[in-house]
Amino acid sequence: MACRxxxxxxxVVALLVAPVRPSAPVVAIVAAGSVLWAVLPELAxxxxxxxxxxxxxxxxxPDPVRPSILVAAAxxxxxHVAGLLAAYAPARAAIDLRLVxxxxxxxxxxxxxAPVLFLAVVxxxxxxxxxxxxxLALAALALITLTIGLLxxxxxxxxxxxxxxxxxxxxRS
Amino acid sequence: xxEWTPTPALxxxxxxxxxxxxxxVVAGSPALAVLAAPxxxxxxxxxxxxxxxxxxxxxxxGLTRLHxxxxxxxxxxxxxxxxxxxxxxxxxxxxxxxxxxxxxxxxVPASPIEAxxxxxxxxxxxxxxxxxxxxxxxxxxxxxxxxxERLPAQQLTVWPQAEAYDSTAEAPQPDGLVGxxxxxxxxxxxxxxxxxxxxxxDRLRRISWPVSLRxxxxxxxxxxxxxxxxxxxxxxxVRDIGVSAGVDGRASSLDxxxxxxxxxxxxxxxxxxxxxxxxxxxxxxxxxxxxxxxxLHRLTGxxxxxxxxxxxxxxxTLELGVRGGCVVYVxxxxxxxxxxxxxxxxxxxxxxxxxxxxxxERPIEEMGGRTSATGLAWRMRMLERAAMLERxxxxxxxxxxxxGPGTVDVVLRQQSRRRQLPQVRTR
Numbered sequence: 001m002a003c004r005x006x007x008x009x010x011x012v013v014a015l016l017v018a019p020v021r022p023s024a025p026v027v028a029i030v031a032a033g034s035v036l037w038a039v040l041p042e043l044a045x046x047x048x049x050x051x052x053x054x055x056x057x058x059x060x061x062p063d064p065v066r067p068s069i070l071v072a073a074a075x076x077x078x079x080h081v082a083g084l085l086a087a088y089a090p091a092r093a094a095i096d097l098r099l100v101x102x103x104x105x106x107x108x109x110x111x112x113x114a115p116v117l118f119l120a121v122v123x124x125x126x127x128x129x130x131x132x133x134x135x136l137a138l139a140a141l142a143l144i145t146l147t148i149g150l151l152x153x154x155x156x157x158x159x160x161x162x163x164x165x166x167x168x169x170x171x172r173s
Numbered sequence: 174x175x176e177w178t179p180t181p182a183l184x185x186x187x188x189x190x191x192x193x194x195x196x197x198v199v200a201g202s203p204a205l206a207v208l209a210a211p212x213x214x215x216x217x218x219x220x221x222x223x224x225x226x227x228x229x230x231x232x233x234x235g236l237t238r239l240h241x242x243x244x245x246x247x248x249x250x251x252x253x254x255x256x257x258x259x260x261x262x263x264x265x266x267x268x269x270x271x272x273x274x275x276x277x278x279x280x281v282p283a284s285p286i287e288a289x290x291x292x293x294x295x296x297x298x299x300x301x302x303x304x305x306x307x308x309x310x311x312x313x314x315x316x317x318x319x320x321x322e323r324l325p326a327q328q329l330t331v332w333p334q335a336e337a338y339d340s341t342a343e344a345p346q347p348d349g350l351v352g353x354x355x356x357x358x359x360x361x362x363x364x365x366x367x368x369x370x371x372x373x374x375d376r377l378r379r380i381s382w383p384v385s386l387r388x389x390x391x392x393x394x395x396x397x398x399x400x401x402x403x404x405x406x407x408x409x410x411v412r413d414i415g416v417s418a419g420v421d422g423r424a425s426s427l428d429x430x431x432x433x434x435x436x437x438x439x440x441x442x443x444x445x446x447x448x449x450x451x452x453x454x455x456x457x458x459x460x461x462x463x464x465x466x467x468x469l470h471r472l473t474g475x476x477x478x479x480x481x482x483x484x485x486x487x488x489x490t491l492e493l494g495v496r497g498g499c500v501v502y503v504x505x506x507x508x509x510x511x512x513x514x515x516x517x518x519x520x521x522x523x524x525x526x527x528x529x530x531x532x533x534e535r536p537i538e539e540m541g542g543r544t545s546a547t548g549l550a551w552r553m554r555m556l557e558r559a560a561m562l563e564r565x566x567x568x569x570x571x572x573x574x575x576x577g578p579g580t581v582d583v584v585l586r587q588q589s590r591r592r593q594l595p596q597v598r599t600r
Contacts, residue, residue, distance in 0.1 A: 041181075042181040043181075044181075046181070046185045047184070047185045047188045047189055047192075050185070050189045051188075051189060051192055051193070053208075054189070054193055054196075054204075054205055054208045054209065055196075057204050057205075057208060058196065058197075058200065058202045058204050058205045058208075061204070064202075064203075064204035065203050065204060065207070069204055069207050069208065070207070072208065073207055073208050073210070073211055074211075076189075076208060076211070077211040077212070080182070080185060080186060080189075080212065080215070083182065083185070084180075084182040084315050087180070087181060087182060088259065088261055088280040088311065088315075089261045089263065089278050089279065089280035090263055090276075090278050092276040092277075092278055093261070093263065093274070093276050093278030093279055093280055094274055094276065094279070095280050096279070096280060096281040096282060096288070098281070098282050099259060099280060099281070099282060102282075106215070106314065109214065110211045110212070110213075110214040110215050111211045113210040113211060113213060113214065114207055114208075114210045114211050116210075117203075117206055117207050117210045118207050121203040121206070121207065147217075
């Protein structure tokens with residue numbers, strides 16, 4: 001239940017930490033989407049809400065590269081992790097604390113690129129763009145996309161080589 | 174057949190990472206790059222963690238037969254857990270079966286698999302389908318999911334509570350060869366019956382030498398024979414009145430009936446008597462007379478399968494199939510006229526019948542109060558029932574409410590005394 005509450009709240013928090021105040025309709029739309037996402041964590045509302053907040057930051061916030069953007073990034077990532085934990089089981093199920101601890105660690109690890117990128121952007125701010133920077137970034141993205149696309153292809157699952165060996169036995173051994 | 178499919182979480186991370194990164198490059202927006210960066214690692218590592226196995230899922234109950242109040246476990250067995258990080262089990266709720274965790278749903282790490290054990294406790298007798306559940310396996314970084322796969326329910330047979338019951342009364346009509354009940358006839362038992370002059374055929378070890386010396390002629394001690402009894406337990410499953418709250422809570426009328434039948438059957442089997450059972454209700458189950466632990470198993474198994482009638486039963490004449498020399502316990506609410514008639518006929522035939530009233534205390538508030546339509550109807554029904562029970566008692570058929578140990582002691586002793594008097598029977 002706590003995970004679902006976080007899913008409903010954190011995208012709105014990511015909006016409210018911005019240096020400019022978001023308009024009421026934007027907050028309402030994001031809040032409604034977040035609640036929908038919290039109720040049905042497997043629904044496509046999740047990416048829509050996250051991308052909406054990111055788009056608002058990119059379009060509506062003048063000079064968005066400030067420390068508050070890291071708070072927004074952390075809030076969006078936390079909402080994603082909370083949604084993921086909420087989707088593990090129905091709302092009536094209690095999530096195992098070991099899983100929560102695992103995902104806290106993973107969340108912190110996943111967050112590392114954000115401050116690195118932030119510092120890089122702040123460091124490069126004011127200097128002229130290298131001529132090959134954006135084409136190289138585009139090529140790197142295309143490579144990543146291709147790799148992920150290949151990995152995400154449907155693969156037929158192969159049968160277990162161990163037959164019907166009980167997992168209990170294997171874990172004991 | 175299930176297969177590993179990408180989870181919505183992997184899709185979400187991938188879409189946000191890709192759209193954010195592409196948007197950042199296309200629009201030249203560093204803010205989008207910073208916001209999308211934390212989603213890259215979950216997307217990549219989730220996509221890389223696809224297991225290549227096809228696990229098979231199976232659940233197993235620790236016990237498939239147990240008494241109400243006892244517990245068992247439901248264990249998940251998975252073939253080949255390679256690449257599986259997390260297990261989700263969601264059990265369907267079953268009436269009168271409690272689970273630990275109470276929600277019946279859990280999401281735990283896959284290793285060790287023993288962490289996914291669900292404890293189950295049976296709160297009421299009967300046949301309980303448990304283990305109807307959905308199981309899902311998730312790979313590392315929540316990238317792929319196997320299932321949810323539905324696993325079929327298994328039947329859990331819950332016997333009535335093994336209530337401690339004991340009775341010191343003897344059966345009024347012992348009719349077997351050997352047993353624990355004192356017979357009216359003289360035989361080779363241990364209970365003293367009297368002293369009489371020696372007759373040809375008497376065993377020498379029966380001679381009472383002190384009495385013989387005093388009287389001047391040989392006297393022998395006589396003892397009473399010891400016999401077993403035939404006991405028929407009639408279970409009224411025509412109606413279940415009241416709401417059952419399980420083994421520790423309030424009991425419905427059928428709860429009282431089944432638990433009392435189990436206690437009586439167990440008591441008489443332990444004493445070496447032959448016990449039979451007749452269920453008046455759906456199925457009309459009959460268990461012939463028998464003795465021994467195996468037969469008790471059969472009796473309790475039949476009790477666990479008792480179901481109350483859901484449709485009104487016809488008022489047809491009941492034949493309980495009782496032969497002479499049998500003690501009949503009628504466990505009933507005495508609200509089904511054919512059963513009352515059959516009981517009265519048995520009593521008039523000279524059969525030892527004891528009616529055990531299993532209606533229990535039913536507060537009128539349960540019926541909506543004294544002046545509600547249901548309450549009025551209930552009170553009228555209770556008046557009719559009281560008059561019927563009085564007429565039954567006038568026929569010599571005792572009616573006692575079920576109160577656990579010693580419930581039937583007084584009436585059985587009265588019946589034993591009555592058996593020693595001359596009787597006129599209706600044939």
